[in-house]
Amino acid sequence: MRRDVCCSGKTGWRGVVHAYADLIGLPDGCPVVTLFEGGTPLVPAPGLARAAGMDLDVRLKLEGLNPTGSFKDRGMTVAVSAALGEGARLVVCASTGNTAASAAAFAARAGVACAVVVPEGKIALGKMAQACAYGARIVAIRGNFDQALTAVRAIAATGAAALVNSVNPWRIQGQMTAAFEIVDELGSAPDWLVLPVGNAGNITAYWKGFREYWAKYKALGRNVGLPRLGGFQASGAAPIVRGRPIPDPETVATAIRIGNPASWRTAVAAAQESQGFIDEVTDEEILRAYSLLASTEGVFAEPASCAAVAGMLKMARTGRLRAGDRVVLVLTGNGLKDPDTAVAASRAEIAECDADVDSVARAMGL
Numbered sequence: 001m002r003r004d005v006c007c008s009g010k011t012g013w014r015g016v017v018h019a020y021a022d023l024i025g026l027p028d029g030c031p032v033v034t035l036f037e038g039g040t041p042l043v044p045a046p047g048l049a050r051a052a053g054m055d056l057d058v059r060l061k062l063e064g065l066n067p068t069g070s071f072k073d074r075g076m077t078v079a080v081s082a083a084l085g086e087g088a089r090l091v092v093c094a095s096t097g098n099t100a101a102s103a104a105a106f107a108a109r110a111g112v113a114c115a116v117v118v119p120e121g122k123i124a125l126g127k128m129a130q131a132c133a134y135g136a137r138i139v140a141i142r143g144n145f146d147q148a149l150t151a152v153r154a155i156a157a158t159g160a161a162a163l164v165n166s167v168n169p170w171r172i173q174g175q176m177t178a179a180f181e182i183v184d185e186l187g188s189a190p191d192w193l194v195l196p197v198g199n200a201g202n203i204t205a206y207w208k209g210f211r212e213y214w215a216k217y218k219a220l221g222r223n224v225g226l227p228r229l230g231g232f233q234a235s236g237a238a239p240i241v242r243g244r245p246i247p248d249p250e251t252v253a254t255a256i257r258i259g260n261p262a263s264w265r266t267a268v269a270a271a272q273e274s275q276g277f278i279d280e281v282t283d284e285e286i287l288r289a290y291s292l293l294a295s296t297e298g299v300f301a302e303p304a305s306c307a308a309v310a311g312m313l314k315m316a317r318t319g320r321l322r323a324g325d326r327v328v329l330v331l332t333g334n335g336l337k338d339p340d341t342a343v344a345a346s347r348a349e350i351a352e353c354d355a356d357v358d359s360v361a362r363a364m365g366l
């Protein structure tokens, strides 16, 4: 909507609250805690269209380029701003890693304390490094994300801290802005928006965003359309697909290792109302998509994000896509978040050699 702050050209960009204040609706006078998040590029991916074997217009929404490397920053700027405006001194969250990194960063910037509760041993290295660097208090539970969320909800209910998980409506208000940016850039909604589903806040936020933008433009006499949503869970953590909570979720995509999503109901509604669906992809499909994305498009996204890529390929295989469709894949987090999986999944051979020119040339295969 604000044409002076173009999404891909970052010049003048001052974050999502500045760009979309009227639609986010923070109270007047509320302080704005921002790292100039959002405004992420929408990059064409012709190699993925070729891999799908169809004539598709595939675009990648590179959310890993946000300040802490994931889409969480869009919601966190709003949630931490609101918490600060209400006088909170401590913000808390449960997290599989990215929410923790984002909450810790925005809390540091706001000058308030932050405590993050994470499942022990199941947090990607880069995310843990971030929480440490930003100075959060880190609590690692012998349990999973769902149990961590139950604990922080109970603690926040006592009034001891402000909860900044996506059950906080301000998070959804901020995350909606990604939908606005996509419509701003394309001029209309894409045919499909494909994204990973974990705690299900993001699919809820995108649908709310597309609907609100559609209504806003309808009032101005313009139809920007609505996308169909394709949400993908990992097969080992697919409660919505199975129709029941999964007590012990397991997947290589640790970000979406969630067995009982808080926004389950609104995620199902989003899929249904958009005439889309929520489906699953296996860890094997996720890792294949992870390598394909990096090696054909030069884009490094974390495993959970690659559930969207694997999902798009599955949609092509199973006849859900039509020739000519415009498909936006939301790449939710940066590949650098999870270096362990990158090294483990790679078949790259490292050729060691002596330091002289001849040895180096031979090692290069020349």
Ligand code: F0G
Residues within 6 Å of the ligand: 070, 072, 094, 095, 096, 097, 098, 099, 100, 166, 196, 197, 198, 199, 200, 201, 202, 203, 255, 256, 302, 304, 305, 332, 333
């Ligand atoms: N992709 C990434 C990289 C994530 O970190 C998450 C969620 C999702 C997708 C799923 O989004 O939960 O809104 O459906 N990460 C949360 C966290 C759970 O704690 O960082 P969702």
